[in-house]
Amino acid sequence: MAEATPILSVQDLVMHYTTRKGDVSAVDGVSFDLENGKSLGLVGESGCGKTSIAFSLMKLLPDNAKIKGGSIYVGGTDILQLSHDELLKFRWQRIAMVFQAAMNALNPVYTVGDQIIEALDLHWGDLSREQSRERIGQLFEMVGLDPKLMDRYPHEFSGGMRQRAVIAMALSCNPDIIIADEPTTALDVIVQDRILRELKKIQEKLGMSMIYISHDIAVIAEVSDRIGVMYAGRMAELADGVDIFEHPLHPYTYALMRAFPSIKGEKHELVTLPGEPPDLLFPPPGCRFHPRCPRATDVCKQEQPPFADNGRGHFVACWHPMEANHE
Amino acid sequence: MLHYLLRRAVSGLIALFLFLTLMFFVSESVAPTDFTTQFSLLMTEEQRAALARDLGIDRPLWQRYFDWFGSLVRGDLGFSYYGFPVAEHLWGLIPYTLLVFLIGTMIAFQIGRWMGKVAAWRGPGLVNTLSSISAIMLYTAFPPFLAFLVSRVMERRLDLKRPALGGRAVGNVFFGELWRSPRWEPETVMSWVLLTVVGYSVLIMVLNELLARRVRRRMPTLVQAAALIALVSGTWYATGLWPYALEVLKVASIPIVTFVLLSFGETMLIMRTSMSDTLREDFITTAEAKGLPSRAIRDRHAARTALLPVFSRLVVSLPYLLTGLVILEDTLKWPGLSASLFNALYQQDIPVVMGGLVLVGVLSAITRLLLDVMYAYLDPRIRYDSGKLRRAG
Ligand SMILES: Nc1ncnc2c1ncn2[C@@H]1O[C@H](COP(=O)(O)OP(=O)(O)OP(=O)(O)O)[C@@H](O)[C@H]1O
Numbered sequence A: 001m002a003e004a005t006p007i008l009s010v011q012d013l014v015m016h017y018t019t020r021k022g023d024v025s026a027v028d029g030v031s032f033d034l035e036n037g038k039s040l041g042l043v044g045e046s047g048c049g050k051t052s053i054a055f056s057l058m059k060l061l062p063d064n065a066k067i068k069g070g071s072i073y074v075g076g077t078d079i080l081q082l083s084h085d086e087l088l089k090f091r092w093q094r095i096a097m098v099f100q101a102a103m104n105a106l107n108p109v110y111t112v113g114d115q116i117i118e119a120l121d122l123h124w125g126d127l128s129r130e131q132s133r134e135r136i137g138q139l140f141e142m143v144g145l146d147p148k149l150m151d152r153y154p155h156e157f158s159g160g161m162r163q164r165a166v167i168a169m170a171l172s173c174n175p176d177i178i179i180a181d182e183p184t185t186a187l188d189v190i191v192q193d194r195i196l197r198e199l200k201k202i203q204e205k206l207g208m209s210m211i212y213i214s215h216d217i218a219v220i221a222e223v224s225d226r227i228g229v230m231y232a233g234r235m236a237e238l239a240d241g242v243d244i245f246e247h248p249l250h251p252y253t254y255a256l257m258r259a260f261p262s263i264k265g266e267k268h269e270l271v272t273l274p275g276e277p278p279d280l281l282f283p284p285p286g287c288r289f290h291p292r293c294p295r296a297t298d299v300c301k302q303e304q305p306p307f308a309d310n311g312r313g314h315f316v317a318c319w320h321p322m323e324a325n326h327e
Numbered sequence B: 001m002l003h004y005l006l007r008r009a010v011s012g013l014i015a016l017f018l019f020l021t022l023m024f025f026v027s028e029s030v031a032p033t034d035f036t037t038q039f040s041l042l043m044t045e046e047q048r049a050a051l052a053r054d055l056g057i058d059r060p061l062w063q064r065y066f067d068w069f070g071s072l073v074r075g076d077l078g079f080s081y082y083g084f085p086v087a088e089h090l091w092g093l094i095p096y097t098l099l100v101f102l103i104g105t106m107i108a109f110q111i112g113r114w115m116g117k118v119a120a121w122r123g124p125g126l127v128n129t130l131s132s133i134s135a136i137m138l139y140t141a142f143p144p145f146l147a148f149l150v151s152r153v154m155e156r157r158l159d160l161k162r163p164a165l166g167g168r169a170v171g172n173v174f175f176g177e178l179w180r181s182p183r184w185e186p187e188t189v190m191s192w193v194l195l196t197v198v199g200y201s202v203l204i205m206v207l208n209e210l211l212a213r214r215v216r217r218r219m220p221t222l223v224q225a226a227a228l229i230a231l232v233s234g235t236w237y238a239t240g241l242w243p244y245a246l247e248v249l250k251v252a253s254i255p256i257v258t259f260v261l262l263s264f265g266e267t268m269l270i271m272r273t274s275m276s277d278t279l280r281e282d283f284i285t286t287a288e289a290k291g292l293p294s295r296a297i298r299d300r301h302a303a304r305t306a307l308l309p310v311f312s313r314l315v316v317s318l319p320y321l322l323t324g325l326v327i328l329e330d331t332l333k334w335p336g337l338s339a340s341l342f343n344a345l346y347q348q349d350i351p352v353v354m355g356g357l358v359l360v361g362v363l364s365a366i367t368r369l370l371l372d373v374m375y376a377y378l379d380p381r382i383r384y385d386s387g388k389l390r391r392a393g
């Protein structure tokens, strides 16, 4: 599977939030690779650490967050070792982001065009004003906006238009990777689907790599080459989309699949599983899924299962994977 | 945009009209007697009645009201009961009030904005706590007491000779050598000081905007301040205004400093809250993700957007600022509009009282309108608030 050197390689990432009540173990030993030009979907219940991973990848963390260990290689350099200035150059140029709350992702007092120009100025400083505007015009056309709108303010845009503008902004500096963190939750399902599909098309046309984040596995399945299923700050299973759907190995993934009707495009949330995900202030020992797992045994309660490859690029962290029963 | 401003201007005029009408009847009816009463030891009953007839204050109230309003519409403020023209009298006082009000507000706004910005940016800590406490203390201080403290401290430092505090009489405040045979009267000097400071500030603001359009960069605040000082003092020097302007500022510094101390706290507190809120907005995360350096995030994204609530609050609190100024002028014996207003009120010299109120009202209306223009300029959501939005699609 992973012959070519991946554009992004995350190894054993551990990230905590310090709070008054203690440390929230939001990301705990997560590893994954993303190949050049491919897309990865991260899926999991609310609060399982998807956004925390996304922000770690840009080293864009709140003051109380601390990366405790691991490495994040982007195109061969470990971004956790970058100096502050190098980091500023790295952001947006190598990894850009389409935000979850696109509604408020734009500053209300500047025109949309000016906010994109700001990024261009910063990373492609040698563009003249005309060149920048031409570039924004192209970007707007690419995302399906009228270039004339670049001199408008965000409040003059509808929700869908704002989402497109945010995508145009993410594309502006030709990043290697774009992270779309639940890019469309604020919009209605039809607009959501269309924009996501367009984003997918743009990604393939430009040959970028993409990370899609959502708690809706149907959405993720539609646009991702590989899918990572997260549970309580850990990666439960990581495999090609087909494999995840046809041979889920992790009991959690299996439960997810069964919980979903097969009609695509409908909006589901992962609330159909019995029980609640654990409080990450006090995560359970061993496998974090064991309180809800029908297959749990004593070893599950005491020891963390290793995140292991089954030899065909299908990773799973489970002492008693499903495959046997399955085939 | 024009529509919006027009609406604001009209509502301002209506408010002014209502205010003046109300004040006319209140100031006439609150006092138990009339202007002539104060002469009851000097004049006989008949003489007083004749005086009242002369002045026209024996006529019914509504008649006087229509008379007064009629001449106001024609731009005539009438005559004081002592015989001097009200407009001329007040005209000489305006520079005193404006000097303190405009320069004080400008300084207080800048200080408050800057301190609020820095406090919010730094987050909780010693600096933050100390600045908030001092801001709250000053903002809630009893104005006459603060005025007293400031004048005690500063008079000695500046070696100023000033009339004693207390009592009602208001007179000259300019005593120095310079004013024995001056080339300009203090009022003229004040007007020029005001004109140069405000004029150059506006000029620098406009230049800055043009610069931002052209090269997408602004002058740092310090450079702006330095440019302002250079331009202003250069002009004073060239015109020979220098020693006079300096002397005027020295004397005016006491009311200005007091006014600034009283009013910057509000701006600071609102700015701090607004800035902390803004820093939690998603577009700040966007700005960080774009790789902007923290200075640009703080100034260009957070502070610029955080300014909006501060501005709209300033529009609302303007009357209170003016009220504070009235008390200050009275306490410090600063011969501005409000001090004269107090005096006239004691003597029941209604034309002067009403004239003063007209000026205060107009002053407040104009400042409001100016702030509205600036606010509309700062907030694009208001700028397009006239149906344009729909057509934009
Ligand atoms: N700044 C913070 N301080 C403390 N805890 C935090 C902070 N941000 C997130 N957390 C906690 O970290 C965990 C992971 O949060 P994260 O936002 O990464 O989840 P998510 O998978 O993106 O969820 P969602 O689907 O709701 O967006 C959650 O338990 C959350 O409560």
Ligand code: SF4
Pocket (backbone or CB within 6 Å): A250, A251, A252, A287, A288, A289, A290, A291, A293, A294, A295, A296, A297, A300, A305, A317, A318, A319, A320, A321
């Ligand atoms: S390790 Fe044990 S508890 Fe965890 S998912 Fe596998 S079987 Fe269930």
Ligand SMILES: [Mg+2]
Pocket (backbone or CB within 6 Å): A050, A051, A052, A100, A181
């Ligand atoms: Mg999230």
